[in-house]
Amino acid sequence: MIKEKENIEKDKAAKTKKQDPIIVIKDLHKTFGKDNKVLQGVNLTVNKGEDLVILGRSGSGKSVTIKCIVGLIEPDQGEIKVFDENVLNLTKPELNEIRVRIGFLFQSGALYDSMSVRENLAFTLKKHKRDLSAEEVESEVMEALDNVGLSDAIDKMPSELSGGMQKRIGLARTLILKPEIILYDEPTTGLDTITSREISELILDIKHKRKTTSIIITHDMACAKLTADRIMVLKDGVIHAEGTYEELEKDEDEWVRSFFQ
Template identity: 70%
Template sequence: MIQTKLLNDKKKAIQSLETIVELKNLHKSFGDNKVLSGINLIAKKGENLVILGRSGSGKSVTIKCMVGLVHADEGEINIFGEDITKMDAAILNEIRVRIGFLFQNGALYDSMTVRQNLEFTLKHHSPYLSSTEIEEAILEALDNVGLKEAIDKMPSELSGGMRKRIGLARTLIIKPEIILYDEPTSGLDSITSREISELILYVQKKYKTTSIIITHDMACAKLTANRIIILKEGVICSEGSYDELEKSKDKSVRSFFI
């Protein structure tokens, strides 16, 4: 009874928050392959929303549509209350500056040191910062992920977990209001995966970010999610907390929790 009340209280708290992302009737096909068939979802301010689904269910396409990396065929994508599907490139870029994207492989530039990777990103987004401000921002971002000592290392000198952390530091350095995580624990051992999941929670708490997390890692989903949605054949088939979905009577939903 107490646990149920806590879950209900959390739901009410989230529902009362400002909507930051809202997708309405989103469709996307690649030739004859229909990937999204009318997605409707919202993400609230400060919420961690996890998206689950089998390969090919449209998870990654959904978040790529949110930043204009993939153009939707139909529907609305409202970010900060603005429909980005109707924006020209210049205005869309102003929205993108407020969004961080952590790619599955970290997407670091192999020819640059960690410092240079972060500096390149920061200068691109904030070209008028002084060298002192840039250095302070780099050190703060690395401190957030616990890797200040790696500042002059090359990506090839880093482990998979360290590369993910540096990728997150590069995302955090622009102080995004939204972070999109694409398989943040993919390819990592269970201990490192948990460290990354805990880091996602730390970022949420410290920066009040709205995060959308694509993952196959149920341990990550359980630890990080305020709410979970499950995609199946291009539509949302179920939604709820981890505990609620784990108890679902739908076999396809329960299969994620086995």
């Protein structure tokens, strides 16, 4: 009986931990120009350790939402809490402290063309951790590259890398600061089916190894199916539907189901 009670308490604790919100967005609005209302009251919560996929047609505000989270775009209205901090009220130094804990993988990988892979990663690391020795920087660079399976590309230039390799290096550069949250903006765009799956599996592997929390913006339904703990669908500037891949695939709403066909 005592053991059974202990198991119940453990289950409760596990559920509580699972529902521990790390990102909370309330009533987020953003309009560009006079009447291009992209976000019209987005509400979402991402729990610690969760991979949330956001789907939506082009221009629906998916990328705008995650750029608001890190302060790359300033919303017109709403609240964004990350690590229990309202990022919209933070000073620039305070926002930079939050940003170091959040990795952002851009669609292009955003590598510096004039720098080698080693220099790209080292530059990012030294910018935020100035007290590291040359040996420590080298060790961190090698570890990050090892995590994405590209240690042998350390001295290559971005122009020498395939699209898939550039994505992996971009991810390594994101991982080098050991972020707690990673925001993926179309991580498999422009890649062939096999490479797309490799990137999706890498996202899943990073989650399990690093215990990260992620938001993944994607049009790639294979990526969504493989990585998502939960999916939200944006339509007309608001969250239109929410559920697991399997739940939304069978949703009564024909528009929602259209993503899964």
